[in-house]
Amino acid sequence: MEEKYSEYLSDESKLIGKAESISFPKSKDEVLEVIKYCKNNSLSITIQGGNSGIVGGSVPNNNHILNSLNLNKIYKIDDETLIVQCGVNLNDLNNYLERECKNFFFPVDPTEKTATIGGVIASGSKGPNSYYYGDPSLYIEEVTVIFSDLSVKVLSKEDELFSKIFSSEGMYGFILEAKIKLLKKPNHIWGITFFFENLQDVCGFAEEVKKYKCNTTAKIVCGEFMDKNTIDLIEEFKKNMSKIKAISSIPLGYNHLVYIELHSEIEEDLEEIIEFLMDVAIDNNSDVEIAWAVSEDRDLENIKNYRHASAECVNIVIDKMKSIIPDIRKIGLDISMEKNLCETMKRYSVKDIHTVMFGHIFSSHLHLNFLPENTEEFQKSLELVKNLSFYAKNQGGNIVTEHGVGKLKKEIFQLCARESEIEDIKKIKQDLDRENIFDPNNII
Ligand SMILES: Cc1cc2nc3c(=O)[nH]c(=O)nc-3n(C[C@H](O)[C@H](O)[C@H](O)COP(=O)(O)OP(=O)(O)OC[C@H]3O[C@@H](n4cnc5c(N)ncnc54)[C@H](O)[C@@H]3O)c2cc1C
Numbered sequence: 001m002e003e004k005y006s007e008y009l010s011d012e013s014k015l016i017g018k019a020e021s022i023s024f025p026k027s028k029d030e031v032l033e034v035i036k037y038c039k040n041n042s043l044s045i046t047i048q049g050g051n052s053g054i055v056g057g058s059v060p061n062n063n064h065i066l067n068s069l070n071l072n073k074i075y076k077i078d079d080e081t082l083i084v085q086c087g088v089n090l091n092d093l094n095n096y097l098e099r100e101c102k103n104f105f106f107p108v109d110p111t112e113k114t115a116t117i118g119g120v121i122a123s124g125s126k127g128p129n130s131y132y133y134g135d136p137s138l139y140i141e142e143v144t145v146i147f148s149d150l151s152v153k154v155l156s157k158e159d160e161l162f163s164k165i166f167s168s169e170g171m172y173g174f175i176l177e178a179k180i181k182l183l184k185k186p187n188h189i190w191g192i193t194f195f196f197e198n199l200q201d202v203c204g205f206a207e208e209v210k211k212y213k214c215n216t217t218a219k220i221v222c223g224e225f226m227d228k229n230t231i232d233l234i235e236e237f238k239k240n241m242s243k244i245k246a247i248s249s250i251p252l253g254y255n256h257l258v259y260i261e262l263h264s265e266i267e268e269d270l271e272e273i274i275e276f277l278m279d280v281a282i283d284n285n286s287d288v289e290i291a292w293a294v295s296e297d298r299d300l301e302n303i304k305n306y307r308h309a310s311a312e313c314v315n316i317v318i319d320k321m322k323s324i325i326p327d328i329r330k331i332g333l334d335i336s337m338e339k340n341l342c343e344t345m346k347r348y349s350v351k352d353i354h355t356v357m358f359g360h361i362f363s364s365h366l367h368l369n370f371l372p373e374n375t376e377e378f379q380k381s382l383e384l385v386k387n388l389s390f391y392a393k394n395q396g397g398n399i400v401t402e403h404g405v406g407k408l409k410k411e412i413f414q415l416c417a418r419e420s421e422i423e424d425i426k427k428i429k430q431d432l433d434r435e436n437i438f439d440p441n442n443i444i
Contacts, residue, residue: 008065011053012112012315013408014322014329019046019060026070028176031146035174035437038064039148044440047170049119050089052112054315054330055406057123057169061441066174068118077179080104081141085177086118093117097182104182107133110402111308118175123404124167128222128307129261130402131362133183137166142179145172148433152176164428169404170439171425172432186263190270191300193292194281195254199227199349202256203342205284206361209260209277218264218273225361228255230310233356237313243305251290258361259303310358314369321373328372329408331381333388336365337397347388353377365401389416405443413443 001019010016020043025031038045046060048067068087074096075083082101084093091113093106109127110120119125120136121143133139142156143165155162165172196202202225209223226234231250238245250257260277264270278288294300314330321328337344341364348357348368359366368388370381389399393416405413414422425444429436 008048008051008067009060011051011056011058012330013054013056013059013406014315014318015056015059015408017046017056017059018062019065020063022065022067024067024070028146028152031066031071031174031176032150032152034064034066035146035148036150039150039435039437042435043437045437046439047118047122047174049087049116049122050112050114052115053119053123053404053406054332055404056408057404057406057439057442058119059407068116068174071118071176076100080182080184082180082182083177084117084180086121086175087116089114089116090120101182103185105185106139106180107183108136108139111304111311117178117180121166121175121178122168122170124400124402125404126402128224128360131223131360132219132221132263135166137163139181139183140178141181144176144178145174146176147173148435148437161428167404169406169442171429171442171444173438186265188262188264188267188270189295189300190262190264190274191259191292191294191303192262192274192277193257193259193303194277194286194288195251195290196256196258196284196286197254199256199345200342201284201286202258202361203345205258205280205286206341208280208283210362212273212276214269214273216264216269216272217266218262218269220260220273220362221263222259222261223360223362224259224307225358225366226257226259226307226310227357229354230313230356230358231255231257233313233317234306234309237309237316241309241312244302244309247302247306251287254287254290259307261300307358310356311367311369314356314371317371321371325375325378327375328378330369331372331378331385332367332369332403333385334365334367334401334403334409335389335392335397335399336360336363336401337392337395338364340364340395344392347391350384353381353384386412386415392416407441410441410443 023034043063045064045066048058071085071087073085109129110125144154354371357368372378389412399416
């Protein structure tokens with residue numbers, strides 16, 4: 001493992017691992033060769049995609065790294081169906097769609113576009129639009145997996161194992177490629193950003209919007225929340241971020257924002273939803289005159305980049321802190337709860353440590369990120385994460401929703417998961433990877 005590969009020892013959680021060697025296979029046969037070699041030499045394998053994960057899942061333990069970035073081909077079956085190799089990232093996939101399948105889109109939209117298809121499937125990743133479009137597994141018809149016995153299986157939705165590969169975090173086998181199904185692009189996409197002074201109004205607004213049932217072709221596909229601290233943090237870094245520096249600052253007197261995206265086949269159908277959103281916004285003290293409404297592709301992209309900057313800026317701060325206090329790494333919540341949004345937001349309003357809160361508000365799935373400034377605050381943040389996770393567990397929430405467990409959330413996952421859930425994972429691991437070759441330190 002030469003020095004020049006040191007960037008592969010870490011993911012975006014900033015956890016740093018160790019490895020003896022790394023490979024970048026270009027074909028199924030080369031992957032098989034690597035796995036065979038590692039098996040014969042009792043070497044464990046850490047599988048990597050884009051290393052954009054934030055729970056240390058692709059951070060190596062030791063031994064070998066199998067990186068998928070050279071498995072980057074896309075094969076078109078027809079306008080709506082593609083076979084995508086695991087190392088293709090979302091940026092490249094979207095560029096390909098722009099060129100080759102202009103009228104179609106892939107509704108799976110984690111905001112980090114360097115994430116690979118293999119990484120998205122293995123991490124159980126989702127994006128803002130999953131509020132309407134649902135889980136990635138709905139748009140993936142088959143996954144081809146290489147197991148540690150060197151068998152290569154194409155799993156379709158009928159196979160019991162198909163759903164288990166989602167969120168398997170590299171533990172069950174190497175995802176070689178996926179057959180994905182595209183959707184027809186909506187004719188009209190609009191985005192509206194509402195501003196709020198306090199969290200109570202944000203909650204009132206979100207709870208009301210969640211109840212909306214539309215009878216036309218128009219639908220609300222996502223609701224993304226950013227709190228004041230998140231917006232302030234982005235403002236601090238904005239001038240150096242080319243993709244968002246042109247976006248205006250939020251209107252004076254307002255602290256928080258909610259971005260809503262609407263998709264529709266018929267433009268007039270949007271009117272009913274917009275009228276409804278305006279009424280609910282006014283009821284919750286948002287000034288609709290200053291709401292931002294956009295429908296041009298470039299403006300929609302800008303808003304998405306702004307939302308993405310929330311997570312990016314957290315990572316920049318953590319990286320900076322890590323150069324001063326090496327033990328520090330990313331600490332964030334990935335909890336979702338059907339109910340109790342307002343109570344959750346109150347509990348997430350931590351007073352004595354710098355935090356930022358953003359996320360998918362209509363799914364009650366908010367990411368609270370801690371930005372500790374010293375070791376004491378770092379330890380305190382870990383304790384708070386534990387307490388908030390227990391609270392969520394007792395309320396019937398999910399501790400892990402889209403980022404995975406990896407190595408960093410193992411302890412809390414094991415404390416909060418049902419025993420049967422852990423037993424199930426152990427059994428599948430034992431059945432599929434008896435010698436514990438693949439990603440041996442993830443999840444369990
Ligand atoms: C700024 C930022 C924003 C983000 N936004 C989102 C978001 O909106 N939604 C979201 O869900 N996540 C988000 N993430 C987290 C991350 O981007 C996702 O988890 C992503 O899917 C990881 O993909 P990757 O290719 O980088 O995987 P990696 O980080 O390389 O690996 C992640 C896990 O997948 C396994 N894996 C990777 N490839 C394979 C394969 N071919 N076969 C088997 N296992 C494999 C690895 O072993 C590891 O356990 C964000 C991260 C950042 C840094």
